[in-house]
Amino acid sequence: MATERGAAVATEEMEITESDGEPLSFQCYLGSLEPVWCPGCGDYSVMGAFVEAARHLRIPTHHLALVSGIGCSSRFPFFVKGYGFHGVHGRALPIAQGVKLANPELTVVVPGGDGDGLAIGGGHLPHVARNNPDITYLLFNNSIYGLTKGQTSPTSPHNLATKTSPYGLVGQSMNPSFLALAYGATFVARGAAVRRDHLADLIRQGIEHPGFAFIEIITSCSSFNTKHISITKVLQRMVEIDEPPSDELEAMRMAADPHDTYLGVFRKVLQPTLEQSLEKARELSQRTGVITAKDLLHQFQ
Amino acid sequence: MSCSPQNNLVLRIGGESGEGVITVAESVCRIAARMGLYLSAYRTFPAEIKGGACMMQLRVSEKPIHHPGDRADILVALNEEAVRNNFDGLREGGTLIHEAGLEAPIPQRTGTRYLAVPFQALALETIGTLASKNIVVLGVLARILGLPPDQIEALLEEKFKKRGAVILENNRKALEAGLRYAAEHFQSGDEHRLSPTPQTGKLLMTGNEAAALGSLAAGVDCFFGYPITPSSEIMEYLARNLPRAGGRFLQTEDEISAIAGVCGAAWTGKRAMTATSGPGLSLMSEIVGLLSMAEVPAVIVDSQRGGPSTGLPTKTEQSDLLLAVYGSHGEAPRIVLAPATVRESFDLMVVAFDLAEKYQMPVIVLMDQAISSRLESVDADLLSGITARRGSEQKSDLAPERYRRFQLTESGISPRVFPGTPGFEYVSTGLEHDETGSPEYDERTHTILSAKRHKKLVSLAADPAVAQLSSRFGDESATLGIACWGSTAGAVEEAVAIANERGIPVQALVPKLLHPFVQSEWKPFLQSIEKLLVPEMNFTGQLATLVRSTYGVPTIRLNKLKGVPFHAQEILEMIEREAAKMESEMPGSPAEAPSEEAVRITR
Numbered sequence: 001m002a003t004e005r006g007a008a009v010a011t012e013e014m015e016i017t018e019s020d021g022e023p024l025s026f027q028c029y030l031g032s033l034e035p036v037w038c039p040g041c042g043d044y045s046v047m048g049a050f051v052e053a054a055r056h057l058r059i060p061t062h063h064l065a066l067v068s069g070i071g072c073s074s075r076f077p078f079f080v081k082g083y084g085f086h087g088v089h090g091r092a093l094p095i096a097q098g099v100k101l102a103n104p105e106l107t108v109v110v111p112g113g114d115g116d117g118l119a120i121g122g123g124h125l126p127h128v129a130r131n132n133p134d135i136t137y138l139l140f141n142n143s144i145y146g147l148t149k150g151q152t153s154p155t156s157p158h159n160l161a162t163k164t165s166p167y168g169l170v171g172q173s174m175n176p177s178f179l180a181l182a183y184g185a186t187f188v189a190r191g192a193a194v195r196r197d198h199l200a201d202l203i204r205q206g207i208e209h210p211g212f213a214f215i216e217i218i219t220s221c222s223s224f225n226t227k228h229i230s231i232t233k234v235l236q237r238m239v240e241i242d243e244p245p246s247d248e249l250e251a252m253r254m255a256a257d258p259h260d261t262y263l264g265v266f267r268k269v270l271q272p273t274l275e276q277s278l279e280k281a282r283e284l285s286q287r288t289g290v291i292t293a294k295d296l297l298h299q300f301q
Numbered sequence: 302m303s304c305s306p307q308n309n310l311v312l313r314i315g316g317e318s319g320e321g322v323i324t325v326a327e328s329v330c331r332i333a334a335r336m337g338l339y340l341s342a343y344r345t346f347p348a349e350i351k352g353g354a355c356m357m358q359l360r361v362s363e364k365p366i367h368h369p370g371d372r373a374d375i376l377v378a379l380n381e382e383a384v385r386n387n388f389d390g391l392r393e394g395g396t397l398i399h400e401a402g403l404e405a406p407i408p409q410r411t412g413t414r415y416l417a418v419p420f421q422a423l424a425l426e427t428i429g430t431l432a433s434k435n436i437v438v439l440g441v442l443a444r445i446l447g448l449p450p451d452q453i454e455a456l457l458e459e460k461f462k463k464r465g466a467v468i469l470e471n472n473r474k475a476l477e478a479g480l481r482y483a484a485e486h487f488q489s490g491d492e493h494r495l496s497p498t499p500q501t502g503k504l505l506m507t508g509n510e511a512a513a514l515g516s517l518a519a520g521v522d523c524f525f526g527y528p529i530t531p532s533s534e535i536m537e538y539l540a541r542n543l544p545r546a547g548g549r550f551l552q553t554e555d556e557i558s559a560i561a562g563v564c565g566a567a568w569t570g571k572r573a574m575t576a577t578s579g580p581g582l583s584l585m586s587e588i589v590g591l592l593s594m595a596e597v598p599a600v601i602v603d604s605q606r607g608g609p610s611t612g613l614p615t616k617t618e619q620s621d622l623l624l625a626v627y628g629s630h631g632e633a634p635r636i637v638l639a640p641a642t643v644r645e646s647f648d649l650m651v652v653a654f655d656l657a658e659k660y661q662m663p664v665i666v667l668m669d670q671a672i673s674s675r676l677e678s679v680d681a682d683l684l685s686g687i688t689a690r691r692g693s694e695q696k697s698d699l700a701p702e703r704y705r706r707f708q709l710t711e712s713g714i715s716p717r718v719f720p721g722t723p724g725f726e727y728v729s730t731g732l733e734h735d736e737t738g739s740p741e742y743d744e745r746t747h748t749i750l751s752a753k754r755h756k757k758l759v760s761l762a763a764d765p766a767v768a769q770l771s772s773r774f775g776d777e778s779a780t781l782g783i784a785c786w787g788s789t790a791g792a793v794e795e796a797v798a799i800a801n802e803r804g805i806p807v808q809a810l811v812p813k814l815l816h817p818f819v820q821s822e823w824k825p826f827l828q829s830i831e832k833l834l835v836p837e838m839n840f841t842g843q844l845a846t847l848v849r850s851t852y853g854v855p856t857i858r859l860n861k862l863k864g865v866p867f868h869a870q871e872i873l874e875m876i877e878r879e880a881a882k883m884e885s886e887m888p889g890s891p892a893e894a895p896s897e898e899a900v901r902i903t904r
Binding site for chain 2 (some may be wrong): 017022031032033060061062063064065066067077078081083084085086087088091094095096097098099100101102103107123124126127131167274278281284285286290291292293294297298300301
């Protein structure tokens with residue numbers, strides 16, 4: 001399937017770990033495999049935006065943990081250099097949560113599609129959001145199942161005709177950013193694959209945000225979703241937000257707006273991260289000292 | 302079963318859930334352990350939170366025991382339902398102590414000693430409420446069993462001092478009321494005295510507590526879990542104590558998220574685990590396959606309960622064995638362990654973490670409700686000699702550019718490098734992959750990498766670390782053999798001892814590693830016997846199925862599906878029946894392979 005990338009990676013450059021300084025080179029972040037996405041797929045642009053963010057943040061590739069599930073966008077970890085875990089469908093967030101909890105030093109990023117994150121994995125999103133681990137979730141929203149060749153996804157529009165909805169989709173479309181706001185994610189943003197630089201800035205902010213950063217990325221499937229979301233249509237409707245609105249309800253109204261597609265950061269608030277909360281629990285539990293199994297034996301006498 | 306009058310006692314207490322039955326029985330256990338006696342106790346719970354029948358049976362002995370006894374010497378019944386449910390569990394010549402003035406007639410049996418005690422009235426008279434009724438019961442038992450007064454006083458203080466002087470004083474009065482009533486109304490023949498032995502210093506714990514403590518001793522770093530009966534105590538114990546030991550604990554939204562968290566944490570190199578029951582293991586099965594494919598270590602405790610579906614949530618069963626061994630699509634090698642005693646619930650957790658890490662695959666530890674909630678005395682030396690054996694996770698000797706995460710090796714075990722290590726970046730995937738971890742679907746790779754993953758099981762079966770895990774007991778020259786696993790072993794051990802005493806040659810094998818089978822324990826055992834009995838608490842005979850398919854030997858099954866553990870008597874009857882058949886088949890007739898039959902206990 002995928003071909004090995006020929007170009008040698010500038011490993012010596014990766015030795016530099018200070019976060020200040022010149023951006024690292026683009027090549028540093030290229031994985032061992034060439035992407036296998038279709039020509040014209042929006043995922044190329046998202047990958048470009050991610051690398052742009054990572055090189056400006058000077059994240060050492062060995063500190064990167066890219067955790068994904070199943071889907072076209074979930075192949076991301078193979079194409080970007082870093083440690084990667086490509087698991088099963090729908091479980092990327094709880095696996096990533098385990099990674100971050102076990103090793104807070106890692107920069108944990110979860111790339112995945114709308115089916116992976118909102119259909120099969122939809123039950124995990126609210127809980128990871130409320131736990132607030134310091135991970136960045138890139139939700140590629142192309143409103144269709146690409147890898148399985150064109151079935152409806154949770155964000156497909158009502159009445160859409162596909163191979164599995166030949167008489168029109170029965171359910172209504174979900175709004176990922178609106179849900180993330182409702183679930184209490186501490187950073188919620190929306191970008192678009194066609195606005196690469198804007199998206200790179202959102203991803204950078206998301207990675208820098210201490211807590212769960214949810215970034216919905218409107219993208220397109222060049223093979224199976226050419227009819228119902230035309231990129232030009234989305235482009236015409238895009239409105240950029242300069243600052244996250246201070247009013248929560250205003251943020252939700254913007255995310256849910258049926259006419260304009262707001263892009264930018266809807267919410268950015270600081271709450272204790274999962275790692276901080278667990279650290280606090282640990283400190284509280286150790287008020288009387290650190291224990292080993294031996295110290296517990298008296299309970300059984 | 303025979304019963305010597307001293308220091309050998311089976312006591313059963315039955316009543317309504319919530320009226321303190323368990324507290325009384327546990328108090329007797331605690332004091333007996335402090336007197337230097339061995340104990341094994343078993344309890345049942347209703348599925349409801351308040352109300353419903355519950356009972357606890359405890360057995361005391363001067364020798365180590367792993368079976369809570371068949372029929373009780375003394376039955377304490379606090380209501381009519383407890384009399385009805387448990388009277389058959391009282392031995393001939395035993396003592397029934399029951400609440401006085403029950404409306405339904407008490408069943409009469411010659412030889413049974415009846416002691417009616419107005420527990421309720423005594424509690425009301427003494428302190429005005431029923432809150433301490435159970436301590437009145439404890440007082441009565443303290444008199445009958447001759448429990449040392451200073452031990453009881455100490456226990457009351459431990460239990461009630463932190464709840465305030467008034468409550469402690471009320472319970473002292475309740476205890477006194479029970480003691481006094483027994484002294485005034487019972488005769489010397491009503492007593493069944495326990496006497497102290499010099500073997501003090503024992504610990505008393507449940508299987509769940511032992512498993513939780515064992516995982517702490519094994520150095521667990523991270524626990525992820527979702528509450529489920531009957532394993533929740535493991536989770537609760539670690540919620541309290543894992544942070545104190547420097548680890549991290551997270552209750553997740555479901556079992557899938559729990560095993561996913563374990564997967565993520567273990568992938569970074571930490572020791573991670575979860576504890577669940579059958580319904581949870583069903584949900585986890587897909588990720589068990591992922592752990593196997595991506596070669597990530599994980600420890601999963603399954604405390605089995607009656608199934609399928611929600612089944613009998615608070616009752617015991619041994620029906621998840623085939624799920625543990627095979628559950629998940631595709632062929633996903635994993636390790637399955639099953640403790641047979643409370644002590645082993647501790648020991649095997651240490652083994653589980655070591656094996657998971659060394660062989661880089663999931664390890665499922667199969668407990669069941671009977672062993673999870675069984676209270677047993679454990680020698681205080683359980684921590685000696687434990688050193689966590691970390692697997693070959695350290696950096697490969699190879700230069701980073703030549704590192705292959707899934708490198709083919711003699712043992713099948715590849716060098717593991719943890720995320721965060723500069724220069725070794727790789728991707729772990731559930732897709733079939735080549736040695737570097739890159740997805741690869743060609744015929745050659747799938748064959749070679751499948752063989753590599755399965756080869757680890759072959760290496761494991763030859764590992765000295767697993768050579769001594771099984772136990773074999775009874776008459777080793779016997780041609781009648783029993784194979785059993787998990788909590789059934791205690792009843793088998795006892796039945797084999799009695800049969801041997803009665804001159805019936807029988808021996809038994811209790812494997813602790815149920816997958817893969819260890820040839821060096823099974824082969825000699827199977828070669829030495831002619832007939833194999835397999836008692837299990839399931840309907841289809843799951844160990845029997847594995848033994849037949851692995852070794853092609855016929856099995857005679859004894860399946861109990863009642864939600865309660867085997868009695869030694871049930872096993873003994875099977876031994877006697879099969880031994881008698883063997884004797885009648887013996888003279889001159891050509892040796893016939895025993896035809897397979899499923900004998901079900903209907904009694």
